[in-house]
Amino acid sequence: MRKGQMIFAEESLSLLMAFLATILLFSSFFILNKRTYTDIADERMFLVADNIADSLVKKYVDSAGNLDLTKLNATIKDKVEVAVGGAHFGSSAPDNVNVYSVRRLVFVDGQPSQMEVKVWP
Numbered sequence: 001m002r003k004g005q006m007i008f009a010e011e012s013l014s015l016l017m018a019f020l021a022t023i024l025l026f027s028s029f030f031i032l033n034k035r036t037y038t039d040i041a042d043e044r045m046f047l048v049a050d051n052i053a054d055s056l057v058k059k060y061v062d063s064a065g066n067l068d069l070t071k072l073n074a075t076i077k078d079k080v081e082v083a084v085g086g087a088h089f090g091s092s093a094p095d096n097v098n099v100y101s102v103r104r105l106v107f108v109d110g111q112p113s114q115m116e117v118k119v120w121p
Helices: 002-060 071-074
Strands: 080-084 087-090 100-108 111-119
Touching: 002 071, 002 111, 071 080, 071 100, 087 111
Parallel strands: none
Antiparallel strands: 080 087, 080 111, 100 111
16 A cells, blocks of 8 residues: 555656646746747837938938038938937937847038937837
């Protein structure tokens, strides 16, 4: 009788460990999947900011390398903020969301200046 109880206890322990290992495996998979989607979304927003900065430089920088600020002011859309030197264009970034930014070196009136483009979802 005692031998049978010992075998039953070991089998129960084995089943419990297998069940916990399965739960751990599935939870690890779901956490990894969520992190992957978050990383992909972050990378996508960095690429959006990079593409916006590149398109602004291509459209509004003349052959001498100077940025035309008057044309830049008219083309900024929602959820985009552009800062060039002391000038800001577009709406300002909110405090409670992730903000993705890239920087480019441009010239304003012959002086080098940093253009920062910020986007948010």
